[in-house]
Amino acid sequence: MPRNGAPNRERILDVATGLVIEYGFAATSVDRVLAAAGTSKGAFFHHFDSKSDLARAITERYAAGDIAQLHEALEATSAIHDPVDRLIAFVRFFEERGDELMAEQSSCLYISVLTEQQLIGLGTAELITAAIEAWRAEIAALLEAATSARGVDLGDPAVLADHVFVTFEGAFLLCRSTGSPTHMRAQLGVLRRLLEAALG
Template sequence: MVWNNGFMPRDGTATRARLLDAAEQLIEQNGFAATRVDQIIAASGSSKGAFFHHFDSKQSLARELVSRYVDADLRLLDQGLAAVAAIDGELERPVAFLRFYEQWAADLVSEESACLYIAVLTERDLLDDATLAEVDRAVVAWRNGFAALLRPALAVRGLPIAPDELADHLFATFEGAYLMCRAARSPEPMRQQLRVLRQMVEALLD
């Protein structure tokens, strides 16, 4: 935001955001261990002093970066839940929820897309419990959100399927599709995998 006098606010918000943006891109591309602090500083156009003013260490930055990523991820979850909230019918809501993400799949990824969750979890030993807890916050939120739609639908059909375990397939589909998109250099696998999951749930509830 630009103030009326034309100057940016000097509370460090913009610098912090640039550091986090640069770190996210580098870590997704190269991994956590291979990303050096000086690379983050150079990519953000910042300084070493600014980096350590905002973050005590590289691990501190990773923890805050993952927390920010989770917050954005859960906003995406909230959008999907809001989109189906007014739908009347237990059997229709889970399918419409999946269709929401299927329709937006091309906007979720690009040929260079990667997922920060994958980047950090493949180097688990380098991360602390607080960072891993943030990833778990995302997993649990997606599970609970989708399971809340699945539970009444499965009950209507009398299907002996655990809604939480079925709900986890959506998070697993997102993460697996990210890897497929990167390997194929195309966003199409995300749409394909979300479509297949939606078709499976649709057939299950039909």
């Protein structure tokens, strides 16, 4: 019977994602991935046509996981009827998981991918843009509902939604540059308190 290669493929993707986040795509050779994953070149090329194909695969999987986290937070707060309370709970959802998130990864794959020009033409940038736009649309809807409910004008909801997303990415940079994983929780806490103050 043919063996199911899915676990091996997932292991390669797990390892490659961690290495690209930690060292960058250029410094992550196929041999380095194979050594860390404990697998063979034959197994690698069974699942991926090239290193570029691997880059697209890890970006696609990471973006899908990112959007899944967004939907998880939306689902977890869906029963909250007051739009302001729901928005605050949405931010708190990630704030409370900030330490866990940073324990899983030292930075964001998006940053690693977008800083390497050779990856831009592989379709990876489009995957990232689609994920960011998904976040923008959902957070903007939460913000628009919250500001309307309180009769508060905080500006363009889409721009504010981008600011929320930028808080995540900026916190990743702070964590990485200082070596302290506490910035994610701290910065999301600041964002939550600012929203609470602005929306009463």
